[in-house]
Amino acid sequence: MQPDLSVEIAGLKLRNPVMTASGTFGYGEEFSQYVNLETIGAFVTKGLSLKPRAGNPTPRIVETPGGMLNAIGLQNVGIEAFIQKKVPFLRTVNTPAIANFFGYTPEEYAELATRLDTIPEVAALEVNISCPNVKQGGIVFGTDPSCAASVVKACRAATSKPLIVKLSPNVTDIVEMAQACEGEGADALSVINTLTGMAIDLERRRPVLANVTGGLSGPAIKPVALRMVWQVSKAVKVPVIGIGGIMSASDALEFMLAGATAVQVGTASFVNPGAAQEIAQGMERWLIDHGVDDVRSLIGALQA
Amino acid sequence: MQFKAMILDNAEVSPGYFRMRMTAPPEILTAQPGQFVMVRVNPSIDPLIRRPFGVFDVGVQQPGYTGAAAQPYLEILYRVVGKGTAMLATLHNTDLLDIIAPLGTGFDFGPAGEEKLIVGGGVGLAPLYLLAKELVKQSPVRLFAGGRTKDDVLCITEFERLGVECYTATEDGSLGECGFVTKVLEQRLDCTANQGRIFACGPHGMLQAVAGIAARRKVPCQVSLEGYMACGVGACLGCVCEGAGHSADTPDYRCVCSEGPVFEATELKWEGA
Numbered sequence: 049m050q051p052d053l054s055v056e057i058a059g060l061k062l063r064n065p066v067m068t069a070s071g072t073f074g075y076g077e078e079f080s081q082y083v084n085l086e087t088i089g090a091f092v093t094k095g096l097s098l099k100p101r102a103g104n105p106t107p108r109i110v111e112t113p114g115g116m117l118n119a120i121g122l123q124n125v126g127i128e129a130f131i132q133k134k135v136p137f138l139r140t141v142n143t144p145a146i147a148n149f150f151g152y153t154p155e156e157y158a159e160l161a162t163r164l165d166t167i168p169e170v171a172a173l174e175v176n177i178s179c180p181n182v183k184q185g186g187i188v189f190g191t192d193p194s195c196a197a198s199v200v201k202a203c204r205a206a207t208s209k210p211l212i213v214k215l216s217p218n219v220t221d222i223v224e225m226a227q228a229c230e231g232e233g234a235d236a237l238s239v240i241n242t243l244t245g246m247a248i249d250l251e252r253r254r255p256v257l258a259n260v261t262g263g264l265s266g267p268a269i270k271p272v273a274l275r276m277v278w279q280v281s282k283a284v285k286v287p288v289i290g291i292g293g294i295m296s297a298s299d300a301l302e303f304m305l306a307g308a309t310a311v312q313v314g315t316a317s318f319v320n321p322g323a324a325q326e327i328a329q330g331m332e333r334w335l336i337d338h339g340v341d342d343v344r345s346l347i348g349a350l351q352a
Numbered sequence: 353m354q355f356k357a358m359i360l361d362n363a364e365v366s367p368g369y370f371r372m373r374m375t376a377p378p379e380i381l382t383a384q385p386g387q388f389v390m391v392r393v394n395p396s397i398d399p400l401i402r403r404p405f406g407v408f409d410v411g412v413q414q415p416g417y418t419g420a421a422a423q424p425y426l427e428i429l430y431r432v433v434g435k436g437t438a439m440l441a442t443l444h445n446t447d448l449l450d451i452i453a454p455l456g457t458g459f460d461f462g463p464a465g466e467e468k469l470i471v472g473g474g475v476g477l478a479p480l481y482l483l484a485k486e487l488v489k490q491s492p493v494r495l496f497a498g499g500r501t502k503d504d505v506l507c508i509t510e511f512e513r514l515g516v517e518c519y520t521a522t523e524d525g526s527l528g529e530c531g532f533v534t535k536v537l538e539q540r541l542d543c544t545a546n547q548g549r550i551f552a553c554g555p556h557g558m559l560q561a562v563a564g565i566a567a568r569r570k571v572p573c574q575v576s577l578e579g580y581m582a583c584g585v586g587a588c589l590g591c592v593c594e595g596a597g598h599s600a601d602t603p604d605y606r607c608v609c610s611e612g613p614v615f616e617a618t619e620l621k622w623e624g625a
Contacts, residue, residue, distance in 0.1 A: 102603030
């Protein structure tokens with residue numbers, strides 16, 4: 049019997065729980081040669097801002113043991129070019145596209161949410177709250193519960209599409225952040241964004257990245273991500289999307305046991321552009337091998 | 353395309369430099385000079401990210417045993433610089449690699465008949481052999497190969513076999529002219545009153561010097577760049593370089609992997625230019 053891999057996130061039906069993570073999959077088209085997009089649950093596009101952003105000076109990335117640091121600096125084409133140049137491709141794919149976006153004030157977030165709300169090809173919105181709030185001394189929205197809440201509130205008022213909030217792990221208590229976002233109407237939570245880190249060039253006595261610090265991703269962060277997904281999913285009612293170092297079907301299934309309804313594959317797509325598709329296929333095989341007929345039966349089924 | 357390649361040969365051609373031949377699907381024969389490949393060194397998570405290498409050569413070889421089908425192959429030339437290349441250097445015949453190829457935008461050959469001036473520094477020669485192989489079909493080709501010592505000047509015999517006239521320069525004078533390869537390039541441009549077209553790949557300082565010479569002498573020039581990249585397909589945006597109009601206020605970044613790695617020298621920003 050074919051197992052049922054479909055899951056639902058805030059009314060958005062996915063053929064399987066595997067999505068691609070924002071910033072690792074371009075706008076979908078970059079990978080269409082390597083992945084049959086119609087074999088994955090959804091794909092999340094590169095984070096959008098109101099105006100195009102050029103990003104940081106180089107070096108922007110560096111490999112670290114089991115992972116990589118990036119300080120791309122949120123380079124993106126901006127909402128206008130997204131609508132003109134990227135949305136036509138989304139129309140050609142029978143898989144939900146989720147638009148990730150960010151701003152520097154709650155008003156900017158709201159304006160982006162309003163504009164994305166009108167695009168039929170955008171199935172859902174994912175809010176990146178790991179950005180500095182320029183009105184409050186640059187504190188990162190996602191590290192302060194009231195700042196995070198203000199962003200979610202502004203976005204919630206601006207869209208009726210499913211609203212996913214991507215949480216920053218660079219906090220003392222991620223549960224507090226998750227509850228603040230759920231309280232303002234987030235439909236789902238993506239857990240986690242990258243962990244802030246740095247790499248040093250000993251001989252030059254300088255940081256490797258031009259930006260000094262960057263976001264750590266890849267298998268190195270998986271244990272932290274699993275722990276946070278587990279904590280958050282126990283504390284909120286909305287679905288959690290597990291992210292962090294997923295390289296294989298078994299990684300993805302572990303996140304589901306920890307409480308994730310779906311997962312996002314990020315850095316793995318750089319290493320193997322077909323990763324998301326292979327992970328979805330591997331999950332199906334695992335379910336068959338273990339006689340599990342519905343993937344949803346694994347969500348939060350961790351015996352702890 | 354993504355494929356599993358079997359290593360056919362992995363020989364140290366000069367101390368610290370290796371030339372690796374591996375099997376490839378027939379589509380590899382469409383690779384353009386200047387394009388590159390992304391190699392996954394092993395299936396584990398360390399090293400995690402693929403390594404980019406210029407396409408040194410592609411072709412078809414006839415295995416030695418009776419009845420064997422002709423085998424398309426891909427060659428890369430690499431220097432051991434870190435963890436990934438050190439691991440590559442330990443691989444043997446019949447070991448497998450995961451390859452994505454061919455990637456990026458290659459060289460524009462320019463009109464047939466004009467003199468082609470190929471400039472390579474050290475392992476920067478890697479993407480220039482396939483270029484020379486194509487250019488000799490339509491034009492006279494000269495190679496200017498430089499390195500710190502004679503050990504850093506690679507595969508000159510292979511270029512000579514193509515009928516390329518080769519000039520060498522080393523910083524310690526152990527091979528060819530003593531000094532930078534750009535000196536030899538300028539001597540040639542003096543002789544021909546700045547005729548021809550330059551194709552360069554090598555360390556950033558050499559590329560900058562070549563771009564400066566090309567600009568001063570009004571010789572068309574393309575350069576092939578290196579960049580730290582994770583994906584090779586224009587998604588990670590890690591490998592950008594600065595375009596000619598770049599400044600802090602008006603950023604102009606170009607993606608090395610998808611818009612390059614070959615650029616017209618005039619498209620890019622060069623320090624002190």
